[in-house]
Amino acid sequence: MNPGFCQLPFEWLGEIINLAAERIVVVDQDGIIKYINDAYCDFIGTTIENAINKPVQDVIENSRMHIVAKTGQPELAAVQSINGSEMIANRHPLFVGGDLVGAVGTVMFGNPQEWWAYSSKIQSLLDELKYYKTKYEKELRSKYKFDDLIGISPEFTALKKLAERVSGSQSAVLINGESGTGKELFAHSIHGKSSRSIFPFVPINCASIPEHLLESELFGYEEGAFTGAKRGGKKGKFETAHYGTIFLDEIGDMPLSMQSKLLRVLQEKEIQKVGGQKTISVDVRIIAATNRDLEKMVSEGRFRQDLYYRLNVIKLDIPPLRERGEDIVLIASSLIRKLEKKFHREGILLSGHVIQKLKNYSWPGNIRELENVLERAINVLDGRIIEAKHLPLYLRDQELDGGPASNQLSEQDFLDDGPSLSLKENAEIAEKRAIKKALNLAGGNKQKAAKLLEVSKTTLYDKCRQYGI
Structure with a gap:
């Protein structure tokens, strides 16, 4: 027996048991009550004197304590009817020195009112936990699917089919394309159709995070790793994405020092937290995206060649919008439907004049710029048809027969x-x-x-x- 336990005065033990468990009964291997506290006696309408040394089934209605004392099998959270009320009982076999000597029983909730009072206290916590769990799961799931990728141009159609075909692969994917072409939509769609779709999709923009914070964001950190580190440390993006997909956007902006650490993760499939000593195994698929010429950066020594080859297993080159003339109206119509929901409008159309202007423009900002143009137009639209007057000036004044107008405005344009x-x-x-x-x-x-x-x-x-x- 633990000598620390023996130091407690005997008279303390009964009070401690009463405080630790509201209602408790102990029986020997024959099912004879050897201990029962006042709370249990009050609950069943008897006294300690009348209960001690009596068969438990004669004192407690519908008891199974004598059975547990014989079988040694616990019965947890069992519903038991006493005095016309359903209560929840836990029955544990009691072993001493490896021998089964009896059983211990407790009552968690004596009646539905007690359960209701308890549940009402924790319900707000459960609701809050459910809210954050749902929010977390929603944020770490793919938001787009291949049906959201609009286009009928041959080059785009072939690209979309290739992306769908490689979705089931576990290989790294490198998506290349100008800003605003939809690289992230492709990444979401690939994850959503993969075998990893039930696990997290974790996007991270390598260019928007300061260099000194990027390592801790990707790999996490241990408690006390640096000044301001959270108590208990923090999970990194790779650990969060375990079994899922991590999307490294703007990979071309990742510092060289971090490129070597990323390469190690791809090679060894393990990470080490900032300030940590042990390695953590991770199973993630990498999808990277960039609008930079990585091959040129490799030749200039600004991007690691070995990392480039690790990422460039499957390459998807998204064509710019100016090369997808037959897709512009389809994409514009899809964006208008999306914006109608945002502005609580419906039935918005493009005039023929506007359609021609959209087709003639070069779209340096691609689909993102097209969406901005349409949103601006709907903001100033009174009726249902978007006319040229609703477009920004640089689109409004371009010559239809002269090709795309220049985006450069001279001083005279303002005069x-x-x-x-x-x-x-x-x-x-x-x-x-x-x-x-x-x-x-x-x-x-x-x-x-x-x-x-x-x-x-x-x-x-x-x-x-x-x-x-």
């Missing part, structure tokens, strides 16, 4: 008589032009472009999304 623009619209045009110029000067590197513009990288990414760049 000529024409559709009046607000100060905000003029500022947006100038801001968009400055961002494009900086990106051209930086060779598409958004980090360098942000430095040229003297803004943070996060601000630049937000602006690019806003303007469909």
Whole structure:
């Protein structure tokens, strides 16, 4: 026997048992009651004196304590009727020195009222837990499927069929395409049709997370790993995506130091948390995406060649919208249906003049820019038909027979008589032009472009999304 237990005064034990278990009864191997507390006696309408040394089935209605004392098999959360009320009983066999000597029984809820009082106290906690569980599961599931990828152009149709065919593979996928072409939609769709679809889909934008935080985001950290680390540490994206898919967007912006650590995960299928000593096995499929020329970056020493080959097992090149002329009206119609729900509108149509302008434009921001244009048009639309006057100025003034108009606006564009623009619209045009110029000067590197513009990288990414760049 534990000597620490023996130090308790005997008279304490009864009170401790009463506090630890509201109603308790102990029987020997023959089913004779050897202990019963006041709470149980009050519950069944008897006294300790009248219950002790009596067969348990003679004292407690519908008892099975004598059976458990013989079989040694526990009966947990069993419903038992006593005094016309259903209560929940736990019956445990009692072993001492390896020998079965009896059984211990407790009553959890003496009547439905007790259960109701208990459940009402925890119901709000259960509801909150259910809410966060549902939210977590929804956020880590693929949101799009292949039916959401709109297009009938031969190149896009062939790409879509290839993506569907490789969905069942476990190999890494590299999606290449300009900003706004729908790389993330392809990633969602591939995961959704894969054998991993019931497990998490975890997206992470490698360019939007500061370099010093990227490792802890991807691999997690142990408690005390650095100043400000959460108590108990934190799971990383790879651990969260276990058995599922991790989508590494803007992989071309990942720092070289992190590329080597990512390569190790792909090779060894294990991670090590920041500040941790042990390795954790992970089983994830990698889908990476970029709008950068990774082959050129490899030749320039800005992207690891071995990592590139690891990622480039299956390559999907998404064509830009300007090469999908026959898809533009289909995509625009699909986006309008989506925007109708957002604006609580219905029956919105495109005029023939607008359709021609949409087909003639070069769409440097691709589908994202097209959605922004349509959203802007619906915001200023009074009726049901989108006319040229509802389009932004750079689309409104392009010459239909002269091909796509230039996105570069001269000072004269602001001075000529024409559709009046607000100060905000003029500022947006100038801001968009400055961002494009900086990106051209930086060779598409958004980090360098942000430095040229003297803004943070996060601000630049937000602006690019806003303007469909």
